Amino acid sequence: MDNVVDRLIRYAKIYTESDYHAPADAAPSTRCQFDLAHLLVEELRGLGVDNARCDETCYVYATIPATPGCEHLPAIGLIAHMDTTPDMTGKDVKPQVLHYDGGDLVLNREQNIVMEAAKFPELQKFVGQDLVCTDGTTLLGADDKAGVAIILQAVEELLAEGTPHGKLCLGFTPDEEIGRGTDHFDVAGFGADFAYTLDGGDITDYEYETFNAAKSVVTINGFSIHPGTSKDKMKNAILIAQEFNGLLPPLETPAHTEGYQGFFHLQEMHGVAEKAVMEYIVRDHSMERFLQRKAALDQAAEQIDRRYGPGTAVVDTQDQYYNMYEVLKDHMEIVALAEAAMKAAGIAHPTHSPIRGGTDGCMLTYKGLLCPNLPSGGHNAHGRFEFAPVESLKTGVRTVKALVSPALVETVILKKEEN
Ligand SMILES: [Zn+2]
The missing domain is CATH 3.30.70.360 (Alpha-Beta Plaits)
Structure with missing residues (x-):
């Protein structure tokens, strides 16, 4: 069995920077994103997901049929993006796992790159934990390879453990960071009744409002x-x-x-x-x-x-x-399922805050695939101080597994439909 930290490190080392200045008809904006796309297809097939495929625009799709007796459950989509932002180099990423004992965190002694506790107060939440960091010369790309890693790890564990679940639809997208992440997303072919992106911040915070x-x-x-x-x-x-x-x-x-x-x-x-x-x-x-x-x-x-x-x-x-809440407000059971899954994963008090940006999910929501955002546990995205706490990544995996558990889906989603 793989684990979510090794997955993140493996994916982070693959250069997948997108490019704002690529011609409008270039899809994907950079060919290097295919390197991760092809690896994900290979890994999914290795897990027995034979229909995993990458299309010519670098979208990876896979479906996992419902386990016997769970065919009545809605098909849930899980989506993460493979590219990293052009705002900070993502080439030659050298991830490292550092134990954080509090205070300033030295990322790179030679170049004197230090994550100062005073500048990043949220570090305090992770005293005593292991953090996946960079060596301070690049971004980490936990945005959004933490999301990719969490989804793959949850899928591996669900399949290995033989846990029941409804139909699952997986989507990994290119070019999210340059605002083209859903340009070629095949909503109809994807086959989900609703979906979640796993992209972004603190593992206790989910999102359904965007700019x-x-x-x-x-x-x-x-x-x-x-x-x-x-x-x-x-x-x-x-x-x-x-x-x-x-x-x-x-x-x-x-x-x-x-x-x-x-x-x-x-x-x-x-x-x-x-x-x-x-x-x-x-x-x-x-x-x-x-x-x-x-x-x-x-x-x-x-x-x-x-x-x-x-x-x-x-x-x-x-x-x-546009703000996805305008559409989601009439389907809040989908948001409620996200919160219930986070609680089931051990997060006592999930919070939600307005996204100061957009997500692939808000584009998809307007294309007819309702898609709030679950956290993937990354911090300080788009910069050299990006990190992802190991415990948060593991919580993310538990959240996804809870999200697709028949008992929770039946209580939160289907109960509403019976009314
Ligand atoms: Zn992202």
């Missing part, structure tokens, strides 16, 4: 002319771009917001006097405030045009995803 999200590309059309002879003629697009940004509320940025507070995030800016381009992302849990934020960008453009002439500021806003 509403849009991306706005703001183009400032200036006018360039030799600076020596430009009086009353030049319109410096770079300076006007700064004015545009100045029209947005300065404290409504990621650095100043938390919880249910939305924001504008200027994530890229480049330009010369003739032309400048700013890329914003707009986020809010509330649909009403989300619409107001998008309108605020248009109003800022109107202001700029009044100052510098029509067509100076051009805003192109595209919605990216």
Whole structure:
């Protein structure tokens, strides 16, 4: 029998970074993601899941039929993403398991890379535990290989132990980190009645609310002319771009917001006097405030045009995803099953908090596959201080096994359907 820690370490060492700048029709964005996809297919087949397959866009699918007598149970989907974020290198990841006794945690003596307790107070929760960490030079990729490892480990244990369960549908996706994780997801072929992503944070915290999200590309059309002879003629697009940004509320940025507070995030800016381009992302849990934020960008453009002439500021806003709660609120038994499974796995007080982002699950929910998020136990994602406590990974495995247990599914899901 394998174990979840060895699995995470094995998957973490495989380079699967996705690429924001890959052409829109590149699916997956990077070929290296196939390395993990093919390994997962091989491992699933090794566990006896013969139908495991990887399609040409790097989605891995597998189904495990219901055990005899459990055919009446709903088919439950389990989903995790294989890619790691381009925001921090995920090449040559050297995972290590460190015992944490409290205080600062030295990741790399040679390069003096230390995870300081003062900067990462959540470390205190894990004093006395073993943590899967990096050597401080890369991310770990527990986001989301912890999710992948937990699902594979739970499947191995269920099959080895002969535990009864309904039909299970497994999906491992590429390109989640660049927002393309469900572009080619085959919802109909997947075959689940509802699903859970395993992606993200503390093992006690599940999620069913996401941001509403849009991306706005703001183009400032200036006018360039030799600076020596430009009086009353030049319109410096770079300076006007700064004015545009100045029209947005300065404290409504990621650095100043938390919880249910939305924001504008200027994530890229480049330009010369003739032309400048700013890329914003707009986020809010509330649909009403989300619409107001998008309108605020248009109003800022109107202001700029009044100052510098029509067509100076051009805003192109595209919605990216919506808050899954808008759909899930009518199917809260699916959320209740997640919480019940976490309790059955030994988490006394599961909590839920709004995701300050999106998940594959929120895209899938809008494609018709309801899909809240279960935790996978990773911390400090997207950076060199990413880690996953061993105990959390094991709890994750127990959570998945509880989630598919006939008794729990019957009580929480089917009871409701009988009413
Ligand atoms: Zn993730």
